[in-house]
Amino acid sequence: MGSKQLKEEVYEANMELFRSGLVFGTFGNVSGIDENREVVVIKPSGVNYDELTSEKMVGVALKDGKVVEGTLNPSSDTPTHIEIYRAFESASGVVHTHSEFATAFSQARRPIRCMGTTHADYFYGDIPISRPLTEDETINDYEINTGLVIVETFNAVDSAEIPAVLVANHGPFAWGSTAHKAVENAMTLEYLAKIEYKTEVLNPTVPTPPQYLIDKHYLRKHGKNAYYGQ
Numbered sequence: 001m002g003s004k005q006l007k008e009e010v011y012e013a014n015m016e017l018f019r020s021g022l023v024f025g026t027f028g029n030v031s032g033i034d035e036n037r038e039v040v041v042i043k044p045s046g047v048n049y050d051e052l053t054s055e056k057m058v059g060v061a062l063k064d065g066k067v068v069e070g071t072l073n074p075s076s077d078t079p080t081h082i083e084i085y086r087a088f089e090s091a092s093g094v095v096h097t098h099s100e101f102a103t104a105f106s107q108a109r110r111p112i113r114c115m116g117t118t119h120a121d122y123f124y125g126d127i128p129i130s131r132p133l134t135e136d137e138t139i140n141d142y143e144i145n146t147g148l149v150i151v152e153t154f155n156a157v158d159s160a161e162i163p164a165v166l167v168a169n170h171g172p173f174a175w176g177s178t179a180h181k182a183v184e185n186a187m188t189l190e191y192l193a194k195i196e197y198k199t200e201v202l203n204p205t206v207p208t209p210p211q212y213l214i215d216k217h218y219l220r221k222h223g224k225n226a227y228y229g230q
């Protein structure tokens with residue numbers, strides 16, 4: 001994919017995220033990476049959505065975060081996106097929002113449990129919650145450390161099977177095989193947070209569903225034995 005094409009795709013994905021209603025204030029950004037995994041294209045900092053164009057997208061080098069394309073500054077969350085791309089091979093698009101229900105779970109410092117088939121159709125298990133950042137991690141290189149704490153959260157979790165995370169006291173990040181897929185995962189994540197919240201209100205002691213049901217729904221759509229929708 002040429003860089004012009006990637007800028008177009010990332011621009012479209014940012015507008016799609018904006019239209020989805022998941023962006024509160026200016027808290028929303030989408031990025032994408034080129035197929036050689038060298039340049040990350042992301043929304044510029046401080047530009048309103050109605051003034052956004054594909055030409056205003058900013059390209060930064062994966063290796064050092066320096067701007068290599070565009071004249072504007074990249075989103076201030078760019079270092080977090082970069083750490084996600086460096087660690088998660090399956091991520092070619094990354095989304096960050098402060099969407100209402102997913103952010104509520106982040107603040108409650110709770111995972112979004114996998115309680116049913118809607119969740120299992122997209123994510124193979126609970127959406128994990130990160131540990132809180134330390135004072136030092138917050139004061140120095142905050143955005144990089146936010147990325148590193150996300151990566152740490154996936155030490156024992158497969159980032160391809162569960163392409164989203166809740167950062168404690170902050171909000172959700174989601175990723176996917178393209179910028180568009182990452183937006184779709186962010187939208188799904190918000191919906192799952194909402195229905196998990198309602199599930200708990202309706203029955204706070206309901207048991208988790210059996211693993212065979214989760215396996216059935218995830219594995220019929222993902223992996224080598226997928227058959228659903230083929």
Ligand SMILES: [Zn+2]
Pocket residue numbers: 027096097098170171
């Ligand atoms: Zn944020």
